[in-house]
Amino acid sequence: MSYRIDSNGCLASVIGEQGLAEATYRGMLRRAVRACEGLARQRTSGQMALLQVPEWRSDLDEIEALATRFRESFDQIFILGTGGSSLGARTITRLAGFSSKPRLIFLENVDPVSVSDRLADCDPARAGVIVISKSGGTAETLAQAALVLDFFRSALDEAALPAHFLVLTEQRDSALSRLAARFSLPRTDHVTDIGGRFAVLTNVGLLPARLAGLDCAALRAGAAEALNRCLVSGESDENLPAVGAAISVGLCQTRGISQSIMMPYSDRLQPFGYWYRQIWAESLGKEKQGTTPINALGTVDQHSQLQLYLDGPDDKLFTFIELEENGGGARFAEDLTHDPDLRYLRGHKMGDLLRASAQATADSLLMAGRPVRRLTLQRLDEHELGSLFMHFMLETILAADLFGVDPFGQPAVETGKRLARDYLKEV
Numbered sequence: 001m002s003y004r005i006d007s008n009g010c011l012a013s014v015i016g017e018q019g020l021a022e023a024t025y026r027g028m029l030r031r032a033v034r035a036c037e038g039l040a041r042q043r044t045s046g047q048m049a050l051l052q053v054p055e056w057r058s059d060l061d062e063i064e065a066l067a068t069r070f071r072e073s074f075d076q077i078f079i080l081g082t083g084g085s086s087l088g089a090r091t092i093t094r095l096a097g098f099s100s101k102p103r104l105i106f107l108e109n110v111d112p113v114s115v116s117d118r119l120a121d122c123d124p125a126r127a128g129v130i131v132i133s134k135s136g137g138t139a140e141t142l143a144q145a146a147l148v149l150d151f152f153r154s155a156l157d158e159a160a161l162p163a164h165f166l167v168l169t170e171q172r173d174s175a176l177s178r179l180a181a182r183f184s185l186p187r188t189d190h191v192t193d194i195g196g197r198f199a200v201l202t203n204v205g206l207l208p209a210r211l212a213g214l215d216c217a218a219l220r221a222g223a224a225e226a227l228n229r230c231l232v233s234g235e236s237d238e239n240l241p242a243v244g245a246a247i248s249v250g251l252c253q254t255r256g257i258s259q260s261i262m263m264p265y266s267d268r269l270q271p272f273g274y275w276y277r278q279i280w281a282e283s284l285g286k287e288k289q290g291t292t293p294i295n296a297l298g299t300v301d302q303h304s305q306l307q308l309y310l311d312g313p314d315d316k317l318f319t320f321i322e323l324e325e326n327g328g329g330a331r332f333a334e335d336l337t338h339d340p341d342l343r344y345l346r347g348h349k350m351g352d353l354l355r356a357s358a359q360a361t362a363d364s365l366l367m368a369g370r371p372v373r374r375l376t377l378q379r380l381d382e383h384e385l386g387s388l389f390m391h392f393m394l395e396t397i398l399a400a401d402l403f404g405v406d407p408f409g410q411p412a413v414e415t416g417k418r419l420a421r422d423y424l425k426e427v
């Protein structure tokens with residue numbers, strides 16, 4: 001197993017009164033482990049599809065065939081969707097860097113300016129479109145689909161649309177299903193019994209991953225490893241998702257730590273913070289429970305947020321994600337480090353500064369008595385990212401158990417969605 005987490009910086013024995021008391025931590029951990037035992041039973045009985053996904057292989061052939069067709073036919077591929085239908089895929093595909101071919105363009109918002117800018121830059125003959133929505137009823141995704149479909153219809157023959165579009169949605173009647181049927185657009189199914197924000201390891205995340213040329217089996221293998229370790233580790237500190245849930249909920253309930261800052265020190269993991277924000281917020285923010293997830297990026301946000309983190313309200317848990325490979329990169333040219341105020345860079349690489357900055361920031365927070373945990377990945381690849389996704393899905397589900405809320409569903413969001421539709425009807 002390659003990722004590890006040092007959570008000692010969350011304990012009262014290390015940081016003082018804002019840390020978690022050992023007895024509280026152990027009590028919470030015991031409860032989280034009981035919840036793990038429940039998950040193990042659900043995995044054995046096949047009751048929770050999410051826990052089976054890491055072992056799935058039979059769907060990979062279809063993903064491969066769809067991805068190959070799109071990769072061979074197009075230079076640009078638009079991926080339409082929002083929330084769980086976009087954030088996981090955006091996170092995974094960032095692994096392939098910014099210049100992967102074909103170019104993947106995620107349309108998440110309904111800002112007319114960005115949508116028309118994106119379309120102005122597109123040759124429809126060389127572009128494909130994948131519309132993703134679990135429910136098939138999200139207004140933003142439907143609006144994007146309508147606009148993009150109209151654009152392609154005007155530029156190409158309507159009969160050409162099925163060759164350019166693919167719809168990924170649940171197999172049931174919905175506005176998106178009907179749109180697909182009307183234009184004979186090919187479709188593939190969104191798994192029914194896995195919630196959108198937990199679907200990153202299904203075709204929702206893996207089809208875009210293959211479009212970016214990434215290894216889907218490795219993503220699942222990493223997830224399987226994290227899951228297995230969680231389910232067999234019992235009360236040991238090696239049960240990282242249980243430890244994480246115990247610390248987050250324990251700090252919230254006994255120390256008033258109501259915000260959770262997720263701060264990767266890696267540009268490639270920046271979208272991960274957005275994926276985490278959704279899963280933590282929508283799964284736990286119920287019945288007045290939960291903590292507020294906030295994403296940040298090291299080192300960039302040290303220069304905009306750190307004053308608050310160190311000296312503002314003492315209500316935050318910090319999770320740093322660091323890569324062992326962070327010490328890499330280009331070495332600074334010797335003659336450019338002669339200035340006395342730059343001598344500290346002499347002989348070093350760019351990654352040394354990244355690593356030293358993470359260490360220094362974590363130490364400053366600890367010295368200020370702020371709870372910090374440090375997650376380290378040996379390297380950043382599909383396997384490690386798969387583990388990271390599974391870790392935080394499990395940590396979220398276990399935290400929900402400790403908070404006493406149901407991690408699945410987002411009942412409160414539905415009111416706003418309904419109101420938005422009503423307001424449009426009135427215009």
Ligand SMILES: O=P(O)(O)OC[C@H]1O[C@H](O)[C@H](O)[C@@H](O)[C@@H]1O
Pocket residue numbers: 082083084085132133134135136137138141196197282410413
């Ligand atoms: O995939 P969809 O059904 O289009 O849903 C996309 C998103 O819509 C909502 O607003 C929900 O709060 C999210 O949990 C969901 O991921």
